[in-house]
Amino acid sequence: MPPAASKRAAEDTQSLKEKLHNLPNTSTSTARGGRRNGANNAINGSHLKDVMSSNGDNANEPEYPTNWETQPSSVLHAYRRAYRMDTATAYKNPLSHVVLNQGIGKMSPTSARPRGKRRVEKRDLATEVRKHFNAQAVSETNCIIELIYKTKHQDSEFRVRFAPQRR
Structure with missing residues (x-):
């Protein structure tokens, strides 16, 4: 005759079930319809956002590697001319926009030009150059060929x- 099942084993399984149901946010906790709720993912750290922010390489990268606003005006103008950008030139003196945008300064030939040909502040030109630079497509084959040739x-x-x- 087989031995009788011990009461201890039955109590262990019952207490184990109770423990699992009482634990919040376990993998067995499901929402209505048998689907898992998102609370489990927060504990595991399986959200893509958490993974990306924990990666050391992505955390230290600057958003724009070249700070165009700190570049001299000559560099910005040279870039504008080289790529034949349809943007206005910047003032040579950083305070010129203050003087020429008030009173008699609006009558000067620089400010009286058509709207598209008026001069702009350096930061506006830097913004346009940054947008143009970031929009440029890079062809890997051309870069490799130029590197090998050089x-x-x-x-x-x-x-x-x-x-x-x-x-």
């Missing part, structure tokens, strides 16, 4: 070789 011909001078003249 490293291969780094020290050599460009020479045109002509056939020797006959006499």
